[in-house]
Amino acid sequence: MNNTGDVVVRCRNLFKTYDGKVEAVRGLDLEIRLGECFGLLGPNGAGKTTTIEILEGLLRPTSGEVEIFGRNWDAHQRELRELLGISLQETRFSEKLTVRETLRLFSNFYERPGSPEAVMEDMALKEKADTWVGKLSGGQRQRLAVAAALVGNPRILFLDEPTTGLDPQSRRQLWEIVRQFQQRGGTVLLTTHYMDEAERLCDRLAIIDQGKIIAEGTPAELIKRYCGQNMVEFAVTPALDGTGRELWQALPGVESVHEEDGLTLLSVREAHHTIPALLDAVAERGWRLVHLTTRQASLEDVFVHLTGRHLRDE
Amino acid sequence: MKVEEQAGLTPARPGASAPHSARSNGRWAGYRGLLTARMKELWREPEVVFWVFVFPLLLALGLGIAFRDKPAGVTSIAVVAGPGARRIINWLEASPQHAGIHADMLSEGEAFNRFRLGKYALVVIPQAEGGVRYRYDPARPESVLARAQVDDALQAAAGRKDLVATSSETAMEPGSRYIDFLIPGLLGMNLMNSGMWGIGFALVDMRQRKLLKRYLATPMRRSDFLLALSSSRLVLMLIEVALLLGFGMLVFHMRVLGSLLTILLIGTVGALSFGGLGLLTASRAQKIETVSGLINVVMLPMWVFSGVFFSYERFPAMLLPFIKALPLTALNDALRATILEGAPLAAQGTRLAIMAIWGGLSFLLAVKWFRWI
Numbered sequence A: 001m002n003n004t005g006d007v008v009v010r011c012r013n014l015f016k017t018y019d020g021k022v023e024a025v026r027g028l029d030l031e032i033r034l035g036e037c038f039g040l041l042g043p044n045g046a047g048k049t050t051t052i053e054i055l056e057g058l059l060r061p062t063s064g065e066v067e068i069f070g071r072n073w074d075a076h077q078r079e080l081r082e083l084l085g086i087s088l089q090e091t092r093f094s095e096k097l098t099v100r101e102t103l104r105l106f107s108n109f110y111e112r113p114g115s116p117e118a119v120m121e122d123m124a125l126k127e128k129a130d131t132w133v134g135k136l137s138g139g140q141r142q143r144l145a146v147a148a149a150l151v152g153n154p155r156i157l158f159l160d161e162p163t164t165g166l167d168p169q170s171r172r173q174l175w176e177i178v179r180q181f182q183q184r185g186g187t188v189l190l191t192t193h194y195m196d197e198a199e200r201l202c203d204r205l206a207i208i209d210q211g212k213i214i215a216e217g218t219p220a221e222l223i224k225r226y227c228g229q230n231m232v233e234f235a236v237t238p239a240l241d242g243t244g245r246e247l248w249q250a251l252p253g254v255e256s257v258h259e260e261d262g263l264t265l266l267s268v269r270e271a272h273h274t275i276p277a278l279l280d281a282v283a284e285r286g287w288r289l290v291h292l293t294t295r296q297a298s299l300e301d302v303f304v305h306l307t308g309r310h311l312r313d314e
Numbered sequence B: 001m002k003v004e005e006q007a008g009l010t011p012a013r014p015g016a017s018a019p020h021s022a023r024s025n026g027r028w029a030g031y032r033g034l035l036t037a038r039m040k041e042l043w044r045e046p047e048v049v050f051w052v053f054v055f056p057l058l059l060a061l062g063l064g065i066a067f068r069d070k071p072a073g074v075t076s077i078a079v080v081a082g083p084g085a086r087r088i089i090n091w092l093e094a095s096p097q098h099a100g101i102h103a104d105m106l107s108e109g110e111a112f113n114r115f116r117l118g119k120y121a122l123v124v125i126p127q128a129e130g131g132v133r134y135r136y137d138p139a140r141p142e143s144v145l146a147r148a149q150v151d152d153a154l155q156a157a158a159g160r161k162d163l164v165a166t167s168s169e170t171a172m173e174p175g176s177r178y179i180d181f182l183i184p185g186l187l188g189m190n191l192m193n194s195g196m197w198g199i200g201f202a203l204v205d206m207r208q209r210k211l212l213k214r215y216l217a218t219p220m221r222r223s224d225f226l227l228a229l230s231s232s233r234l235v236l237m238l239i240e241v242a243l244l245l246g247f248g249m250l251v252f253h254m255r256v257l258g259s260l261l262t263i264l265l266i267g268t269v270g271a272l273s274f275g276g277l278g279l280l281t282a283s284r285a286q287k288i289e290t291v292s293g294l295i296n297v298v299m300l301p302m303w304v305f306s307g308v309f310f311s312y313e314r315f316p317a318m319l320l321p322f323i324k325a326l327p328l329t330a331l332n333d334a335l336r337a338t339i340l341e342g343a344p345l346a347a348q349g350t351r352l353a354i355m356a357i358w359g360g361l362s363f364l365l366a367v368k369w370f371r372w373i
């Protein structure tokens, strides 16, 4: 991992207030390095789209600065547009143009575009090349949006929820496209609210909540920093209603305790030390375990740890 | 670090879309792409094809047939039954006007009733002392005509002598018929409709779809975008002019006196003027419902006042200065003067200026207010 790579996208102290009242972004700093895939992770309304559109030069921040390759949107609009490939969270392309015509149109805007045929191949749209956009399925349109971002042959890709609405196979295809793009030296910024996607795809990520970054780092770092390595999940009878909190916190290796729906969640560094102690503590008091599982900690756990809420209500 | 084997992956194809491809685009590639795409889209939209191309022709055909100037046909009149009625009918049948008059004998009530319904143009009521009374409607041209004809026939039959010998010849020429008046008006109206909808509606639709925003996210020049949109209007204008004039000439033997170049120039100014107005209506609206309402509000006064279907001279004189300041009035007048009277471009200065001012001002305001996102 190149932690010391050149910074290609940088923003400082970004604020965005809509209509003088909705504070969508409240003081945000980001640095995205050359060649990495950076993820913005957060629940609905967190400010992901607002942030990414400010970086894309499509929205003006209320205050704050944005720099891309050392250039800014006011002075270098055209140059920067040549370097960026963008897919918005929602675009409905002209329904009466075919996939191929749409991609040709977009490739016409760039000085040195990629080939629409190759991009269609990459995005598995070849079969639909001559189909009107109006007749594509939701997932195919989503892929077309990403294809339109790629066809300008960009150096940086900005993708706002590129995999929402895709089936698992298409999602994995998209991940692969992103990796290929990185291998050719490209830099990627994407937003998502899929934890597994962020964990597998992103080199680094920032978790955003209510317009602020609440944690930033590689997925592994974040998990380690906030949740230890493992999660131990259990329930006891009689129900304790939160009264056992201090007891659990005192067990060896426990980093944090979280309770929900009658379950207790411990994030622990080493499960093989914690679990015997847990079993002893329960037995000593004459309680009974009705449920016990351990698993690898995930970003979801990080989010729950940081905000006390789940990222998505499933 | 994240290399995993997955099913269904596209294998990496080195060089397929390498960062520095050999393709390169010239200055106008974006403009050409936008224009081509726009024309394809228009062509694939059945509503556009119908409203822009088919509907005006249907309208011309329908109105042209309904209001065709036919030679005055046979006029039906009623003679109220009673003493003297038979004699009147005999006189009429023997008169030189007999070919144009058909007389029926009916009871008074029946005759008046059918006259009221328009079946008869005139009711002749024989009077006791041998004279006749006419019942006619001075507001109905055929009624006035019938009265004059019948009176002539009866007076002559009763022994009146004409004091001046007269003869007449008939004249009915293309150029003065209703269809000749109508076609330039329809052309003007069509240029207005397609300009306002083709620019105004299309833009708001793109804004609503976030497509404008998506275009802005590319290096596309905004001026190219507007230029392509206007160019597509001009291409459509050419087709509209050719279709309507060609139709008029072929089907109604209309004569076009002015030069085609002048007509096309006027069409261009008109199309751009309404394009500017369309752009203005679309400059801020976020929803197609909003822009549809705006477009109709702008167009309604012109449908009524600008002399598409009938001459605006019928409106009170005090309204005429306002009517003449409307862009569609200017366009219709200019088209009629050129097509029907062969007026040269030089004689159209004021009308062209009116259109240019409307279009130019709208364009400037639209660009100032325009919301791309």
Ligand SMILES: Nc1ncnc2c1ncn2[C@@H]1O[C@H](COP(=O)(O)OP(=O)(O)OP(=O)(O)O)[C@@H](O)[C@H]1O
Residues within 6 Å of the ligand: A018, A019, A022, A023, A024, A042, A043, A044, A045, A046, A047, A048, A049, A050, A051, A089, A193
């Ligand atoms: N044009 C706008 N006008 C007013 N408020 C807005 C506008 N766009 C977004 N907001 C508000 O700003 C906040 C952040 O919105 P944003 O779209 O950035 O969230 P997001 O993280 O992208 O959410 P999602 O995951 O649902 O896409 C929300 O509260 C939203 O209601």
Ligand SMILES: [Mg+2]
Residues within 6 Å of the ligand: A048, A049, A050, A089, A160
């Ligand atoms: Mg969003």
